[in-house]
């Protein structure tokens with residue numbers, strides 16, 4: 001929603017212009033005006049943002065790409081959930097920093113992204129005036145890290161940690177590496193997935209000065225693994241960046257074994273190691289994306305043994321004072337002092353005799 005207001009005239013003139021995206025939705029997908037109006041209603045509360053590249057990946061209305069980026073009226077009608085279920089603000093000693101674990105901090109360095117994911121955990125503030133990052137806030141956050149010598153790992157996120165200007169990125173990274181107790185830096189970004197053309201040698205030339213630098217990318221569906229995305233990931237890997245993927249279990253997007261398996265195999269082909277699969281957070285406006293935890297267990301069980309173990313992420317639930325690891329229940333069938341009964345990936349039962357003399 002673009003609002004132009006001129007306050008220097010006697011009467012305030014407010015004129016609303018329709019962003020071009022609406023026409024693209026109309027002409028490419030023949031949406032009804034009713035559906036367009038629903039999208040506009042949601043857009044007012046949780047702004048829509050889709051770039052040309054990601055838009056071009058949509059094949060049809062309501063496909064897995066569409067669901068991730070086009071507003072859905074259920075974001076407003078279904079009020080289940082909380083604004084900040086991860087209590088990030090609670091564990092936040094100052095703006096931009098969440099310090100929850102003993103030795104590492106989350107540092108939000110960008111207030112926006114290439115694309116607004118409809119299932120975003122920080123939906124309450126991304127793209128709104130509730131979240132604006134200033135140079136002062138960044139300097140204060142860096143000072144906090146400098147004065148806490150227990151912090152050895154800094155996770156840069158946002159927004160999208162690569163959706164910042166190169167000078168700002170350089171300033172943040174060079175400040176952090178100058179702090180003796182900061183041993184590693186991680187960057188969380190969806191740019192590889194949502195706009196791979198932004199991954200250039202120029203960007204890599206900045207990043208590679210700050211090793212050990214880990215990048216967590218964010219791919220949700222095999223349709224996002226395009227030649228452009230592969231080029232971008234290969235370029236980062238060639239420049240020594242260690243690539244992991246974090247994705248969310250999303251209803252009607254990737255909540256089946258075949259889709260998730262294809263995604264993880266595709267990631268391995270472009271040198272990205274699946275790191276975390278997140279159970280969808282209890283975020284207001286995203287309830288229609290949530291599945292049961294059993295669903296996630298079934299997917300992990302359905303993958304383990306059938307695809308490279310390297311391609312299987314850790315399935316976690318966040319918002320429990322941190323992340324809690326979830327494993328399928330059936331692996332350990334029973335435990336006694338003497339033996340543990342185990343089930344393998346094909347459902348066959350094995351017994352392991354323990355050494356009870358230790």
Ligand SMILES: *Cc1c(COP(=O)(O)O)cnc(C)c1O
Pocket residue numbers: 098099100101104105106155323
């Ligand atoms: C996820 C997260 C981290 C990093 O956790 P790892 O398990 O080390 O990847 C750190 N701080 C916060 C607040 C987080 O949410």
